Amino acid sequence: MSIFDKVKEMFGGHDEKLKNIPEQAKDTAGQTQDSAGGMMDNLREKAEDAANQGIDKASTAASDATGGKYDEHIARGTDMAKDAADKIDGKEG
Secondary structure (H helix, E strand, O other): OOHHHHHHHHOOOOHHHHHHHHHHHHHHHHHHHHHHHHHHHHHHHHHHHHHHHHHHHHHHHHHHHHOOOOHHHHHHHHHHHHHHHHOOOOOOO
């Protein structure tokens, strides 16, 4: 009997538990990835909302500063900026 056989005998019955470790690790990694993905989606949505709020404030300030004289141009720029901000979360609409 070799030393490896003796070690195997000492740890007999544990090899079934050891076989399941890779599957358990995959399950845990998948759960962590899903959790992190959800957090990132939430952060992207918050960033998009914050960008839209900033765009609205800037639009209002520009309109007030010009006395409404350039509202058409401001509205066009606002729409373009909101289209760009809409792409932050990677979803349309």
